[in-house]
Amino acid sequence: INVETDSIPLYIDVNVDGDNFHGEIFRGRFYDREFTLENPAVGRHEVAVEIRNERGEVDVRELNLNVQENNAPEVRVVFPNGGEVLSGISEIRWNAEDPDEDELTISIEYSNNNGQSWNDLFNNIQNDGIEPFNTRNLANGNQYLIRVTARDAINSVSDNSDDVFT
Numbered sequence: 001i002n003v004e005t006d007s008i009p010l011y012i013d014v015n016v017d018g019d020n021f022h023g024e025i026f027r028g029r030f031y032d033r034e035f036t037l038e039n040p041a042v043g044r045h046e047v048a049v050e051i052r053n054e055r056g057e058v059d060v061r062e063l064n065l066n067v068q069e070n071n072a073p074e075v076r077v078v079f080p081n082g083g084e085v086l087s088g089i090s091e092i093r094w095n096a097e098d099p100d101e102d103e104l105t106i107s108i109e110y111s112n113n114n115g116q117s118w119n120d121l122f123n124n125i126q127n128d129g130i131e132p133f134n135t136r137n138l139a140n141g142n143q144y145l146i147r148v149t150a151r152d153a154i155n156s157v158s159d160n161s162d163d164v165f166t
Contacts, residue, residue: 042069071099072155075106077148078129082163086144090133092121094148094159102152103127114143114164142166 045065050058078093080086096104104127109118122131127150138144144165149158 042067068100070102070152070154072157073098073102073104073150073152075148075150075157075159077146077159077161080144080146080165081161082165084165086133086135086165088134088136090135092131092133092146092148094129096127096129096148096150098150098152100152104150104152106131107149107151109147109149110138111145111147112139112141112143115145115147115160118147140166 043066045067046062047065048060048062050060073096075094075096078095079091092108094106096106098104105124106122106127107120107124108122108131110121111118121133125131142164145161147158147160149156
């Protein structure tokens, strides 16, 4: 959008589906040339942006905006999920998918005190459903849990082992 001006202010009006907002839906300064429509409703929207300077010169741009819902991923710990006895090199297995088919990253934590506190094992790994787990450096105990977190660009969801393992 181009409107030549020697001074501020520029007057900005935005019309979304017939509702005029006069700029209050924007975040940032005009010279950033970036505006954010806060929490638009899911669906198709007609958007018109009108900018005019103090001399009354106007530029208008119209566009169609299609807002889609982003569903949260789903994740489930498969192993260890409770009651297992692990030693040496084992593995952590999980199932994670996204209803919108967004790419997921996985983070895995363990607890040695039945979920009272958590320790990082792996961060931002591929969602391939399996990761080697070296138990040799962990203290013996019978209150271990695994938590797997799946993240898309917007949402994150976690699942814990259903019960403790040793």
